[in-house]
Amino acid sequence: MRKDRQTQGAYDRICPAGGLASKGRPKYKNPLMPPGRRIFGYLSIPVGVYLFIVVVPTLFAFGYSFFEWSGGPGKKFIGLDNYIQLLHDKTFWLSFKNTMLFTVLMVAGQVGIAFIFTLFFTMKWVKFVELHRRVMYFPSIIAAVVIGLMWQLIYNNDFGILNHFLRASGLDGWIKPWLDDPKIAMLSVAVPVIWQFIGYYLVLLMGAVATIPKDILEVAEIDGATGFKRSLYITIPLIWDILKICLMICFAGSFKAFDHIMVMTGGGPGRATSVLSLYNYDTSFVQMKMGYASAMAVVILVVSMTLTIGIQRLMEGKANDH
């Protein structure tokens, strides 16, 4: 086997190994690659666990989606009825719209702000970088229940600090029941979540920036605002890989957001902050329509999978332009 590797060594030098980014290149076989059996040996545990906890139950859920089922032994096969009903379910579509809005806000807010902060932290005139990085990561380790409860109190109409602050600065016209106004409830719910996770992406992005040779950035950092623009152009391509991961993690995480919204508004007022995961939960655990909820879960999975892969394709295309 060892001999095998040596003979193919030359081939390897021509075609360096690459990950998924190598998509589109002619297929080659990494000569260092251990035989398939061994790869599968290594991968069997993570993949096996995964099949067991996620894939098999998903297949079950897919099965339930063809039944009218309110729990217990009695299931009635109804074919595609659940899916047809879903198409006409206004609340589902409203929740879908809310989810998309929420996700866009999250991606723009969390990754966007984290990225801007990262750029600032490459500049010499920004003080306490190390302190900032550590402190900003902090909220992301706190459970959603706490964050939700705290912001609920911050938003409180009577004694919340937000309205208190507005009153003190003479902005009485801005005072609002933040979580109760259906027009802004979605935004009010989004802000705490954005705030909480900026630090998480900041740490990931700064990790990538740290791998950029210092002199490249120093060239950019001649002066303030212009330098900022320039470093933007220099930095993005260099940290594109990790930025992509951040965008995907953020997208996926926000698409199934549940806890924060549950704690702050429970999806209300009305359905103003109802997102898919919340409505799905409502359907199965409040209304006890398990079959219908399963159909919904399947659709959510298909939609989010498609979107995630779509976004990934899009970003990879963009990466090739650079």
Added chain:
Amino acid sequence: MTIKNTLQGMFKFVVNAVLLLFSASCIFPILWMVNSALKTSNEFMQNSMSLTTHPYFQNFIDAVQSSGFLECFLNSAILGFINVVLTVICALVAGFFISRYNFRFKKAVYLLFVSGMVIPMLSLLIPVFLQFKALGMLDHRWTLILPYLAFSLPFAVMLTENYIRTIPVELDEAAYMEGCSTFKLLTKIIFPMCSPITAIIVITSFMNAWNEFPFSLVLINDKSLRTISIAIRMFNSEHAINYPLYMAALLVSILPILIIYLIFSKQIMKGMTVGAVKG
């Protein structure tokens, strides 16, 4: 020129000020929680933002002494630890193979993990329960290990896969030339280089296990096997909540995360410097 300089000075000042403000807002929750936990229930309900005048430490004592709290704490600590170890190992292995080699089904394996990121886990609650029941896997000390591992893996695999791709493949080659086995390559060369990303995974996967809620509720019946996330929620009863007591319990419950964070955030930083040299 001077105007430009002043403008730039102002810009720099504003940016620094904004960043400081934001950082300040990030430690606010913990300070608020500490402050709240030191109040009596009445004091808190009257004004949840005021500073406590007579620190009331009894809440912490009550929280820790409440039935089963410490047991749940320990259960979660064990689960969290196991989850961290398994997640780091599995993510490293999966990330390494996916990033390095073009084996058959690689795309499928990768997609599998992506799907895990987007799937609404709550909708799997009932099927997973049924499955665990059928296999007699409910209500054991290790019952929650597999679900937690599965929830932590997707992000971890994404991160390691991406990170390992930045490690030059020449290292592998050199290692193989010297007769390293794949196992040795993984443990002796790749793993140490992944330390910054590992630190992040350690924190995240510990938190996943520590904060996870509906599965621990449904898959565990035995009171002595309950997790901390359930114990915390027990402080809210149907018609009355003692918020300060709840805060005290929450504070005690985030201590381990805090400690792990403090330990590993250094690791992240160290790793970054290594990364810089490497680059």
Added chain:
Amino acid sequence: MRKRTQILSVVLAAAMVGGMLAGCSGTEKDAKESGAGGDSSKTTLTIMHMGTDEAIKNGDIESIMMDKAVDNFKSKYPDVELVEEIVSQEAGYETKLKTLAAANELPDLIMALPSMMGSFYENGQIQDLTPVLEANQEWADTFADGMFGDYTFGDHILGVPRCSIVNHVIYYNKDIFAKCGMDSFPANEQEFKEAVKTLKENGYIPLATGNKGKYAIASQVMPGILMKFNSNEWYEDVKNYNGASFEDESSVEAITYLKELMDLGLFNEDVNSLDPVQVRQMYYDGKAAMYIEGSWSVSNLINEASQEILDNTEITVFPPVKGKEELKGQIVGGQGWGISLREGLADDQQEAAVNFLKEMSAPEIQTLLIEGGSLATAKEVDYDESKLDPLFVKFLDMYNSYDKIVGCPEVQLSTAYMDASYVGYQEMSIGSLTPEELAAKLQEAHESAKKQ
């Protein structure tokens, strides 16, 4: 060939992981069971309820009585092993219960809401208790009239009450009313409207309500109003699909009346983002003239409010509607969470379970309930009058002045109706549904449950 081996290895690996775990679980479980089985004379009974230690510490009478009933049962029947699983509402009691129901794994004794019982029964998961009650006539006779109202579905009785409640009690501060020039509580719905206006003008929150959980308006505020506009016969007809509907004029009228009140500023502005515990504080601080919650809140008030507030607090329900005086005597009450028995209990389990139900409604528990500030379920209860809090006495007086207890749709009808009503009233409160649209939605949800 190669491909096949690869697939095979994946499958084998997965099966191995699963099998390994299943394997060791099997042995452990077996060991446990055989250990328990050694003492074969013992009957095991499982129960799931919400009486957490923390709730008991907070003085929640419903939790205290469950705890007491369990203790009494255990000491009286030492040969039965009663295994409790206690989960608080916040910790996901309902989620757990419904997951267990989905998996057909309900415990032997189940604490459930009437709306869930209907569905559990349809799925053959809980017993019709009518035969049990018939066989134990003496025990059944100890209950006051209407104590099975929430649990009666057609000819079936699906649960036994723990206590009795009134869903829509208004707690008001007579001092604030006096300050606004009102000597007494409004006598009819028109006066109530005027009172809301006056209170609002004077800077008070008329009726503090915490509707974040969506049930406060739907199952506390609304039933109180609805059943002043409609007779119990109407409601029974709606419930049994006997021609009456939520879209009937008198029903729409009631919903419209609530909408008018909302538009006058009946509730606190942040009604939809606060929970009941948080809004009670508005009342304690003298910012709100009234607050609404179930009768259980009497004990919360006693525990939490200052003496000054307690002295000024009076207890009532929504005033009668002009021209519908015949409905004056109706009060919306019920039993809320009750206990059901799993279908398919073994004979010894069945006997033990019925004994538990009896224990739960024993005279001692009835006394405990009344003295702890909750309505009991028995016809006759012995209690020490001096142990009652003056506020609870006020409540009892008010309660006894009504002669007809009627049901609450949000409690008794299907879960689909409940969800539509919870969300619907919240939507009406923010103006995205008109009363007519809401009535149509409610009826639609109610009908949808019939098809099943």
